[in-house]
Amino acid sequence: MKDKRQQILETALKLFVENGFHATPTSMIAKEAGVATGTLFHHFKTKEELINTLYLETKEILIQALTKQVNEQDTLKSKFRQVFYNAINWAISHPDHQFFYSQYSYSPFISTLTRELGLQRFHVIQELLKEGQENDILKAIPIGLMIDTAQGTLDGITNYLMEHPEKIDDREFTEQAFSMFWDVLKG
Amino acid sequence: MKDKRQQILETALKLFVENGFHATPTSMIAKEAGVATGTLFHHFKTKEELINTLYLETKEILIQALTKQVNEQDTLKSKFRQVFYNAINWAISHPDHQFFYSQYSYSPFISTLTRELGLQRFHVIQELLKEGQENDILKAIPIGLMIDTAQGTLDGITNYLMEHPEKIDDREFTEQAFSMFWDVLKG
Amino acid sequence: MKDKRQQILETALKLFVENGFHATPTSMIAKEAGVATGTLFHHFKTKEELINTLYLETKEILIQALTKQVNEQDTLKSKFRQVFYNAINWAISHPDHQFFYSQYSYSPFISTLTRELGLQRFHVIQELLKEGQENDILKAIPIGLMIDTAQGTLDGITNYLMEHPEKIDDREFTEQAFSMFWDVLKG
Amino acid sequence: MKDKRQQILETALKLFVENGFHATPTSMIAKEAGVATGTLFHHFKTKEELINTLYLETKEILIQALTKQVNEQDTLKSKFRQVFYNAINWAISHPDHQFFYSQYSYSPFISTLTRELGLQRFHVIQELLKEGQENDILKAIPIGLMIDTAQGTLDGITNYLMEHPEKIDDREFTEQAFSMFWDVLKG
DNA sequence: GATGAATGAGAATTCATTCAT
DNA sequence: GATGAATGAATTCTCATTCAT
Structure with missing residues (x-):
């Protein structure tokens, strides 16, 4: 399984492109990346x-x-x-x-x-x-x-x-x- | 004094350019345009x-x-x-x-x-x-x-x-x- | 019915005393005061x-x-x-x-x-x-x-x-x- | 170097006094005490x-x-x-x-x-x-x-x-x- | 004993929209 | 047409706690 941090980055790239920054909730990124929301904020403060x-x-x-x-x-x-x-x-x-x-x-x-x-x-x-x-x-x-x-x-x-x-x-x-x-x- | 509808449009243009669409609350547009929030939604349904x-x-x-x-x-x-x-x-x-x-x-x-x-x-x-x-x-x-x-x-x-x-x-x-x-x- | 703002203040006083500031969620204050969470923040910015x-x-x-x-x-x-x-x-x-x-x-x-x-x-x-x-x-x-x-x-x-x-x-x-x-x- | 358990207790005392109980995250106590978060919970269950x-x-x-x-x-x-x-x-x-x-x-x-x-x-x-x-x-x-x-x-x-x-x-x-x-x- | 990445429930706050006046 | 208090779902972020190493 890929590094979770990397997984978040790749998912975020895809979703930001598809929906835009503000229209992409962090919860959606986390879910699609297969991690908990806390994990996202563990790796990226904001x-x-x-x-x-x-x-x-x-x-x-x-x-x-x-x-x-x-x-x-x-x-x-x-x-x-x-x-x-x-x-x-x-x-x-x-x-x-x-x-x-x-x-x-x-x-x-x-x-x-x-x-x-x-x-x-x-x-x-x-x-x-x-x-x-x-x-x-x-x-x-x-x-x-x-x-x-x-x-x-x-x-x-x-x-x-x-x-x-x-x-x-x-x-x-x-x-x-x-x-x-x-x-x-x-x- | 300008038409309120027109005032809203001009203010929105300026703010959308400055902040982006999602980062510009309708409340901010209304306030800066000098109208009530209800007025904005009276002229534009959404x-x-x-x-x-x-x-x-x-x-x-x-x-x-x-x-x-x-x-x-x-x-x-x-x-x-x-x-x-x-x-x-x-x-x-x-x-x-x-x-x-x-x-x-x-x-x-x-x-x-x-x-x-x-x-x-x-x-x-x-x-x-x-x-x-x-x-x-x-x-x-x-x-x-x-x-x-x-x-x-x-x-x-x-x-x-x-x-x-x-x-x-x-x-x-x-x-x-x-x-x-x-x-x-x-x- | 009492003023909503006043209702929020009275409920908050009671709950802050009972539970303490941090242990009293704003959602609890709003609920007990009988208003929406948004209403609380409409009257008090934070x-x-x-x-x-x-x-x-x-x-x-x-x-x-x-x-x-x-x-x-x-x-x-x-x-x-x-x-x-x-x-x-x-x-x-x-x-x-x-x-x-x-x-x-x-x-x-x-x-x-x-x-x-x-x-x-x-x-x-x-x-x-x-x-x-x-x-x-x-x-x-x-x-x-x-x-x-x-x-x-x-x-x-x-x-x-x-x-x-x-x-x-x-x-x-x-x-x-x-x-x-x-x-x-x-x- | 002082006992980690003791170090945690002293740091916690200081921070609780400064910020209050709820406003002091366990992560902050651990960091300031120079230990991992897990270590704090190893010594104190909660x-x-x-x-x-x-x-x-x-x-x-x-x-x-x-x-x-x-x-x-x-x-x-x-x-x-x-x-x-x-x-x-x-x-x-x-x-x-x-x-x-x-x-x-x-x-x-x-x-x-x-x-x-x-x-x-x-x-x-x-x-x-x-x-x-x-x-x-x-x-x-x-x-x-x-x-x-x-x-x-x-x-x-x-x-x-x-x-x-x-x-x-x-x-x-x-x-x-x-x-x-x-x-x-x-x- | 010690570590720190991972977790997810819960918190404060925002914001488009409604509606009674 | 105009107002702005009220709404509550949605959002970002926090934090005590766990667990594999």
């Missing part, structure tokens, strides 16, 4: 601590995923392509985590501190963007705008894929998608 | 009816705003530019409405029916996109992907502007932003 | 506010009782006798209030502010004590010691009377009791 | 057993202290003086115990059985009072009234000393205090 822990613990996994197989000797475009594929593959294979991030990253339930730690999520991409601007490959615009727009575009593509997950294996389709992402950025 | 009404009543304003000054005889790019400027100007001048839409458009508090009505928000843009594809001006990709990506890119740009509202008057900046939006779409 | 209100509202009654029929032209001893009889009569006829004061005056449930207001309880007696010292009738000792000791002696006598309430009508007995009280004080 | 044990174990010490140096051949007044000094000295040097007794002697947490055992506390004094009445030295009043009043007066004096502990070494002051105590009793 409901808020639970969601913040959830945010931070799952963030790690995502960061790892995004940078996988990005090789230093690749061209910039290749690096972006790899990150792009990492991102959409991760989203498709971890839909709950993906929904969790899009719903809660900017919600008031996640404390400012936690959110700031979580922002490192796109640190890798930010570095790539800066590198591209310095080498005159990407658009010469304020880096902040570039970051926000890149993220928005990626989110849009991901949204579509979440609703049409079969497309993830259609290489022609994903390459078209990547070309949209790339065109936003390239100078 | 709290859900209140937020759905809010969604629909404010949607109208947005739709009007997006299509303003889009002339039939303009080039497609000009039309897109106009819609783009309409969208970012509206967001900057109605930040609460903008936050309200980004928070609640896909939340479970908005009933499916209401949401579908609201989707007409981007109906204009969808028509433009189709027109552009038919004329080989835009990328030849599934229309759904194009819609989602366009919306994502626009949201990203808007996010940035919401945090740097002074840029809205910097024409060079907004043109750079538009070029990102346009590059996503154009073939 | 359980602590309830007990503090109780303390202050009942204090008034006591203060009035202690100074009844104390005439300016009486001798000092007569004044003390009158206050003494007022005190023991009040205790016997309001046993719940009396128990409430002896249990909660120095408990942590009563906030410091509330307690200080309540200390005015013995203000009358304090004035009489000072007067007696100035006229060389009472012991020439620190006033603080005199106050505390007088209160202790009176409490002791009251304790005995609470357990033998029939004695209250035995004038010979009460005069003996008063002589103990007086002997503590007189020089 | 929380009630803990406080009752506390009451009885510390009572012994007090009883010993009160009768110290009371010699058979002394005059009655000398005996009372000795007991009086023993009482106030003990209170000053064991403030937590003193508070514990004044708070819990008559509380419902101490079982009737325990309380009765504890009443022996004033057994010595009761014997002296009876002796004094038989010899026509003390007031000829019901013994119960005498006991309660004597205890009340002593408590009053002790209360004052607890807040002005420096006075304990002022012999003139303590003799004045004793004279109040004595005047209550003597015929």
